[in-house]
Amino acid sequence: MKTHEVTNQVPPLVDYDTAGHPLFDEILTAAGAADALAEVHEVGTLAGSAYAKELGDRAEAHPPILRTHDRYGNRVDRVDYDPAYHDLMRHAVEFGLHGAAWRDNRDNAHLIRAAKFTAWQVTDAGHGCPVSMTYAAVPALRADAKLSAEFEPLLSNDQYDPSVAPTALKRGLIAGMSMTEKQGGSDVRANTTTATPQPDGSYRIVGHKWFTSAPMSDILLTLAQAPGGLTCFVLPRVLPDGTMNSIALQRLKDKLGNKSNASSEVEYDNAIGWRLGDEGRGVRTIIEMVNMTRLDCTLGTSALMREAVGQAAHHAAHRSAFGAVLIDKPLMRNVIADLAVEAEASMTVALWLASQTDAALRGDERAGLLRRLGLAVSKYYVCKRGPGHAAEALECLGGNGFVEESGMPRLYREAPLGSIWEGSGNVAALDTLRALAKQPEVLGVFFDELDSAAGSDARYDAYVAALKAQFADLDNLEYRSRIVVGRLALALQGSLLVRSGNPSVADAFVATRLAGDWGTVYGTLPTGLDLTPIIDRVIPVAT
Template structure:
């Protein structure tokens, strides 16, 4: 019996090309990495293909499983993944999204990697965690030249070689990080795990870690209390003699999102580790890794925003309501334009941070800028992502609330980047700490945003407001979020004014600084060129 016809339905977005993002490609060339455009385009097409989108969906719907023992009762501490997880990892490693920028002497190597990381992230966010940590471990590992010389080439290898074997005998390595404990969380100085020096130069590690992501990695950096204080150590999963290092996986976390990735609680039962950096310098050493993963938090948030607005605009261009296409309804145009502006600001500043990473080694000013810009941007962009994705989901109405749309997966993923590597307060206070301990970062920040002076009166006034905020240190920690938020938005505005689309830059400055903006997305002032903004998401 025929009951009804199906009509006014939005066609599938898949396949789509996720590299068709003007701010991304413009930033790639601006930061000296135009040579990577073909590979970025290749990854964008592949990430948006029906096959790869299915890889991501099934990897999330079939999360990893912990196997603590084999059938005979032997301890094995293995994690079993869906086969598509390994497909995703293989593509990421083959395209050098992990450690290869550290051994690539081409200009813009980190910017190229950021664009590829952004683009391939549209396939699945979970597997990007071990890719990010493998990228981030290299600068920290260099505090032990012997370990760095032995393992860095394998951490940069473009061969994905899964399985627990002695690291030196593998074709490529994946690395992780294990810092937090039950009693401390971000307060790692409260850690109780101990490290006892041995006569052969190694240390015996005893204790626990509350949150260790990607526990199937080949090696980890971890923090433990040595005789000289909190110190950083490298622990391989398999020791040089081929035996298992006694790193016991207690359970896998049941998380809100990031389902394809395994996150675990572990115990060290006299595990063997080697010191990285000096005893007592653990935080200073491992923060080298943390700063790199914070860059990837920004990239991951920018990716999620772009995925969300791509879905929302696609829906609006095909759905009919009240006699018009949804995208032609004035209220919806305001919402979509506002979401695009936020996404473009995140992508533009993300590419700027990656470019500063390329320059930081040889340019102290770039290093100082990166230090403060990354701190404020990590706070703000990652904080904006959940609200952004929620609004984009609402653009699909009830259709966006069901799993088939893919929007709930994006929504569950969105809060993670703000929590990972220091939640909001930690990130905001880190920005204040950078300014207090390294005054050159303040000078570098004002030099950077000052290059945009004179282009927009609202932006100029906002720069002046930051100057006033930073001359008053009364209750500065209480005001930390407000100060850092303004600094992050001013940095975004300056980047958009100098490098972005004029319609996007004008709308950003008028709304974010001019006071002509509401609280929710979709409250842009009248007169915004929404048509020009909407064209930033190609059909």
């Protein structure tokens, strides 16, 4: 029975370029990486296709399944994934989102990889976890020349091989990280897992890990207490002789989001591992990996923001209410523009951090210091902004946004993870204080960077002056660290936008985040701003 006509419904947002936001072209061109734009847009076009969206939907709808034993009662410790997950991984590896930047000789290899990673991440955030960990494992592995020579070529090639086999027999490898324990959480120095040296140079690892994502990875970097203190180790899933390492998967976590990623609890029962770096220097070794995954937390959150506001803008551009298209309604324009400013500022600083990574790896000490502090404050602030941004974007779709088919609840569930993974908000804030204590010169370099934008905007200048005054009084700095770190992050974003951002976006950012009477919710931009170019930048365009 036909009771009504279906009208005023928004077409699905498919077959568009997820790297179509002008910022991709602007930043890569300014960095001298315009020759990489074609490959970035190739990633974005596939990521925005109906095909890739379907892969992401299937991977989310059919989460991994743990098989602890076979039919005969033999321990197998295997995680089975939906084929869509493997398709997503295959594309990510072929695009070089895992370890390819480490073998790419271009000056902007990590910036290019970051642009492609953020374009692809919107397909499914779960499989982005092993992609990110593989990327991050390479610099940690370089603590041992032999292990690096053995694993790095297979971690950075373009072959995805999910087979269960010794690493030497595989076409490509994926790496994971296994650090957290029940009693310690982020306090890894409280770990109790032990590592006993063996005559052949290997170690026997005994203990547990409370969170181990992607346990089917070919190698796991883990921390354990060796005779000389907390030490980093590499554990292969399959030993060179073809037998399984003694890594028992106890259960998979039932998580709020990140459903396609198998986060597990594992037990090491005399598992075999190889020492990575000196005994007692495990944190120093693994921090090389953590810094890279923290970069990806910031990139990933900015990607989710860009997708969320894109979905909201697409809806508003096609939905009519109260006699006009929503995107033409003044209050909706205020909301969309505010969300767009947040997303663009976040993506700007995330890609800037990737460019500082390139420079630091070329030996630029100043870039290394900027990256150290910039990453700490941005990981804290950008990732903290993610959940509220996702909630407001979802609300732009009204009741339709609360329905799973819209994809917005998935973004909403995913948003908190960036702030939790690799150290929650307090850990990230305290990491900033640690950087200031261990490298006092980093603050001066950071302020010099902020001063490079001085004179461009009086409101920005006033904000930076007030920020510097925060450090005149060091009393209760830990207690005030969230305030101070947040302001450092905002000043950095403002500096980048004032110097080289879109003028309308920069004006709106400074007028709200750094000055004026900006509200506690989105959609409270002041009058007098030019919103049209801000909104135009985030409305997705069909390919």
